[in-house]
Amino acid sequence: MRTQVGIIGAGPAGLLLAQLLAVRGIDSVVLENRSRDYVQARIRAGILEQGTVDLLTEAGVGERLHREGLRHDGIYLQRPGHREHLDFPGLCGRSVWAYGQTQVVKDLIDARLAAGQRIEFEISDTTLHDLDTDRPRVTYTDRAGFPQVLECDVVAGCDGYHGPSRRMLPPDLQQTWARDYPFAWLGILADVAPSTDELIYAWHPDGFALHSMRSPSVSRLYLQVDPHESLESWSDDRIWSELSHRLAFEDWQLQTGPITERSITPMRSFVSAPMRHGRLFLAGDAAHIVPPTGAKGLNLAVADVALLCEALAALLLHRRSELADAYSDAALRRVWRATHFSWWMTSMLHSTGDPFESQLQLSQLRYVTSSPAAAQSLAENYTGMPLH
Ligand code: FAD
Ligand code: DHB
Numbered sequence: 062m063r064t065q066v067g068i069i070g071a072g073p074a075g076l077l078l079a080q081l082l083a084v085r086g087i088d089s090v091v092l093e094n095r096s097r098d099y100v101q102a103r104i105r106a107g108i109l110e111q112g113t114v115d116l117l118t119e120a121g122v123g124e125r126l127h128r129e130g131l132r133h134d135g136i137y138l139q140r141p142g143h144r145e146h147l148d149f150p151g152l153c154g155r156s157v158w159a160y161g162q163t164q165v166v167k168d169l170i171d172a173r174l175a176a177g178q179r180i181e182f183e184i185s186d187t188t189l190h191d192l193d194t195d196r197p198r199v200t201y202t203d204r205a206g207f208p209q210v211l212e213c214d215v216v217a218g219c220d221g222y223h224g225p226s227r228r229m230l231p232p233d234l235q236q237t238w239a240r241d242y243p244f245a246w247l248g249i250l251a252d253v254a255p256s257t258d259e260l261i262y263a264w265h266p267d268g269f270a271l272h273s274m275r276s277p278s279v280s281r282l283y284l285q286v287d288p289h290e291s292l293e294s295w296s297d298d299r300i301w302s303e304l305s306h307r308l309a310f311e312d313w314q315l316q317t318g319p320i321t322e323r324s325i326t327p328m329r330s331f332v333s334a335p336m337r338h339g340r341l342f343l344a345g346d347a348a349h350i351v352p353p354t355g356a357k358g359l360n361l362a363v364a365d366v367a368l369l370c371e372a373l374a375a376l377l378l379h380r381r382s383e384l385a386d387a388y389s390d391a392a393l394r395r396v397w398r399a400t401h402f403s404w405w406m407t408s409m410l411h412s413t414g415d416p417f418e419s420q421l422q423l424s425q426l427r428y429v430t431s432s433p434a435a436a437q438s439l440a441e442n443y444t445g446m447p448l449h
Contacts, residue, residue: 064090065377067199067213069187069226071100071180073162074345074362075219076169080120081370083178087377090211091180092187092201097170100182104250104322105162107273107281108133108260108356110445111155113363122168129276130160136443138430139263140423144310145430146259152433152440159260161275162359184209189216189229193339214340214377217369219362221346222331230338240404242328242352244268244411245288248281249300253318255280262354262410263308264426266419269354269410270307272315280318283353285411288327295323328352328407330400335389336365342388344369349396351403354410360445361399365392367448395446402442 066082068075071093079089093100109117109130117123134156135148149156173180183204190198199211218226255274263270268285275281282304286295301317308315331350336343345362368391372384409425429435 062209063212064088065214066217066373067211068217068219070220070224072219072221072345073165073359074366076166077120077363078217078219078344078366078370079173080122080169081366082373083176084120085374087374092184092199093180093182094184094187097182101163101167101170103163106356106359107159107161107275109158109160110360112445112448113360114158116363116367122172125168126160130158133157133159133259135259137259137261138426139261139310140426147436147440149440149444152437153444155444157444159274187225189226189341192216192229192341195340197340215373216341218341218343218347219345222350224347226341226343226347227333229341235333237333240330242407244285245325245327246283246353247286247295247325248283249320250322251280251318251320253280253316254278256316261308264410264422265307266412267307268412270304272308286325290325292323292325330404332396332400334393336392337389342369351400352407354406355403355443357399357403361396364395364448368392398446
């Protein structure tokens with residue numbers, strides 16, 4: 062089998078790249094080792110930057126997003142006794158949207174399959190070859206158990222943190238940076254109307270809590286927990302009671318409901334450079350991970366793909382390699398901005414048990430909610446810096 066771009070991974074990065082390439086008339090095949098049902102059910106991020114919404118719209122997959130997505134014009138930052146609102150349009154002229162990553166993935170898969178374009182689900186043994194030639198190949202075993210070869214002009218490694226693409230970089234050319242945080246997030250999805258109009262990020266001496274949402278009838282909430290915590294030790298009652306305790310505010314009540322999904326996610330910062338080697342280009346979690354506090358992981362994957370699509374179009378349609386050569390540096394500039402912002406939000410909001418650090422965090426929270434300059438800095442990073 063032959064295609065122009067072999068895309069490994071049907072997460073947001075791989076699927077959106079395939080869609081943007083198709084709009085430009087560039088052929089691709091998406092290879093995914095999980096099933097369609099699994100990929101569409103994986104509960105992850107939920108906040109889209111304006112630039113992400115614009116790109117999905119431009120790619121022709123924004124119809125349901127505009128119908129069902131919830132525009133958010135700010136967030137609440139909370140510390141005991143104080144719940145303060147940051148008004149994003151007033152601070153930086155942009156907003157964000159609550160729309161689940163699962164919905165984005167579903168919209169992209171539906172669009173691709175409806176247009177008769179290929180996604181191979183449930184493949185195994187994904188292996189990349191000849192990346193330093195202009196005829197790279199991907200070999201794999203298809204869902205029926207038959208060995209297959211995909212010949213390409215370019216391979217896009219969009220296979221997430223655990224995928225094989227990043228490991229193809231020669232160790233002497235690769236640099237990595239990592240930070241593991243001493244906490245994790247216990248996340249739940251619940252069938253209950255959100256108790257707030259906009260997200261609440263709450264600092265609390267017993268640990269951070271976040272109230273987010275997916276729709277007018279589905280809430281998404283998170284608790285800071287120990288990374289070694291087991292889900293079994295968190296009954297529904299314990300989860301709701303801890304959320305009510307950490308999110309507590311005068312005359313405000315957290316509404317509870319049936320929990321439909323729960324998981325614990327460790328928190329890590331990780332960057333790998335360069336994001337290109339020969340005819341292999343990396344995008345999204347394959348090249349970098351951020352802790353979720355700044356809501357940046359999905360948006361960064363989308364920003365990578367926006368740059369990568371332009372670079373591949375120039376390379377494959379016009380035989381011009383300038384953008385392909387510039388891709389890694391351009392993407393990494395944005396990656397490091399988001400890495401800093403995510404680290405900063407994480408450091409400001411999570412309890413470490415160190416009393417000195419708590420006072421610094423409370424001072425920083427008072428500052429970002431009282432200084433227009435500090436609030437503006439948070440707002441422009443949270444809503445997403447311009448692509449270029
Ligand atoms: P992925 O979504 O990881 O997609 C990669 C795809 O590649 C997957 O479908 C995978 O199955 C496939 N793949 C892997 N190996 C192979 C192989 N060998 N062959 C073929 N295919 C392969 N971000 C936030 O902003 N907020 C959040 O609340 C949040 N929560 C998260 C919770 C979890 C549990 C995780 C893991 C991430 C979370 N993130 C969150 C991060 C965000 O979801 C990611 O940044 C985003 O999914 C990145 O998209 P991606 O397409 O680069 O990678
Ligand atoms: C959600 C996740 C985040 O990491 C965040 O900062 C805000 C919202 C969410 O899943 O809704």
